[in-house]
Each structure stands twice: as structure tokens, then as C-alpha cells.
Amino acid sequence: xxxxxxxxxxxxxxxxxxxxxxxxxxxxxxxxxxxxxxxxxxxxxxxxxxxxxxxxxxxxxxxxxxxxxxxxxxxxxxxxxxxxxxxxxxxxxxxxxxxxxxxxxxxxxxxxxxxxxxxxxxxxxxxxxxxxxxxxxxxxxxxxxxxxxxxxxxxxxxxxxxxxxxxxxxxxxxxxxxxxxxxxxxxxxxxxx
Numbered sequence: 001x002x003x004x005x006x007x008x009x010x011x012x013x014x015x016x017x018x019x020x021x022x023x024x025x026x027x028x029x030x031x032x033x034x035x036x037x038x039x040x041x042x043x044x045x046x047x048x049x050x051x052x053x054x055x056x057x058x059x060x061x062x063x064x065x066x067x068x069x070x071x072x073x074x075x076x077x078x079x080x081x082x083x084x085x086x087x088x089x090x091x092x093x094x095x096x097x098x099x100x101x102x103x104x105x106x107x108x109x110x111x112x113x114x115x116x117x118x119x120x121x122x123x124x125x126x127x128x129x130x131x132x133x134x135x136x137x138x139x140x141x142x143x144x145x146x147x148x149x150x151x152x153x154x155x156x157x158x159x160x161x162x163x164x165x166x167x168x169x170x171x172x173x174x175x176x177x178x179x180x181x182x183x184x185x186x187x188x189x190x191x192x193x
Contacts, residue, residue, distance in 0.1 A: 063075075
């Protein structure tokens with residue numbers, strides 16, 4: 001079947017398709033493309049059938065029925081041997097297909113991982129005041145001056161006399177001598193009371 005004539009028609013029509021074409025013309029082009037595709041598929045099927053019959057003729061010669069038991073046993077051994085060889089090939093091909101499918105799945109996973117990942121930029125430390133940070137975030141809207149220390153509560157520190165005494169311990173040996181024995185304990189009780 002010669003499709004070159006149809007193909008030329010499709011090419012010339014494709015140039016016209018840049019312009020606005022009517023729905024009837026679209027329908028005609030679509031049916032023309034489908035008929036060409038149908039012809040191509042039928043030709044491909046015929047070619048596959050020819051290839052199949054050629055292969056079967058080469059690998060499976062016509063069976064001649066043996067006349068004796070000896071010839072029949074020999075034919076069975078031959079067929080068994082061919083079956084074993086074909087099973088081996090089928091097993092090897094099946095293994096290759098399985099291995100290839102696994103590799104394909106692994107590659108798909110790698111592609112998905114690569115598509116999902118992106119390199120995070122290295123962030124630098126930037127010294128900014130709170131005012132500058134708010135101005136950068138809010139833009140010109142920011143007019144309030146933010147002094148964080150101004151909002152803090154003022155706390156007066158009360159220093160107790162006991163804490164002062166603890167800080168001014170002085171020489172530790174003298175302190176131990178004062179508190180040693182009964183006199184030292186008596187002084188401690190007197191001081192507390």
C-alpha cells in the first residue's frame with residue numbers, strides 16, 4: 001500500500017492548519033489519518049505473521065512420525081532436549097527482564113529524589129537591630145521605634161545584711177576557729193536569737 005500520496009496531502013493540510021479550519025475539514029483530516037493508521041497497522045500485522053511463520057519453519061521442522069519404537073524414543077529425547085534449551089533461554093530472558101525492571105524502578109526512584117531535592121543556600125549571620133529587621137520585613141510601613149530595653153521593668157536590688165556578711169567572710173581559718181568548740185556554737189545560737 002502506498003501512503004506517500006496521503007502523507008503529502010497531510011503535510012499540505014498541516015500548513016493550512018495554521019489558519020482557522022472548519023469542523024468538517026477537521027473531521028475529514030481526522031478520518032484520513034485514521035484510515036492511514038489502520039492501513040499501517042494491518043501491514044504491520046501481516047509482517048509479524050510472515051516473520052512468525054518463517055521462524056517456526058526454521059526452528060520447528062515438520063514432524064515425521066517414526067515407524068519403530070527406537071525412532072520414537074529418539075524423537076522424544078530430541079524434543080526433550082529442545083524443551084530444556086528453550087526453558088533455559090526463557091529463564092535467562094525472564095531473569096534479565098526482572099533485573100532490568102528493578103533497575104528501571106531504582107532509576108525512577110532516583111529521578112524522583114533528585115526532582116524533590118534542592119540545594120539549600122548557606123545562610124550568613126547578619127547583625128541587625130530590631131528596628132532594621134522590622135523595617136526590612138515590613139518595608140515602609142514600619143514607623144515605630146522599637147527600643148526593647150525601654151519596655152523592661154525596673155527592679156531595685158535589695159541587699160540583705162546576712163548576704164553582705166556571707167560575702168565578707170574574710171579568712172576561713174579564723175571563721176572555723178570562732179565556731180569550733182562549745183563557745184562557737186554558743187555564739188551562733190546567741191547571734192540567731
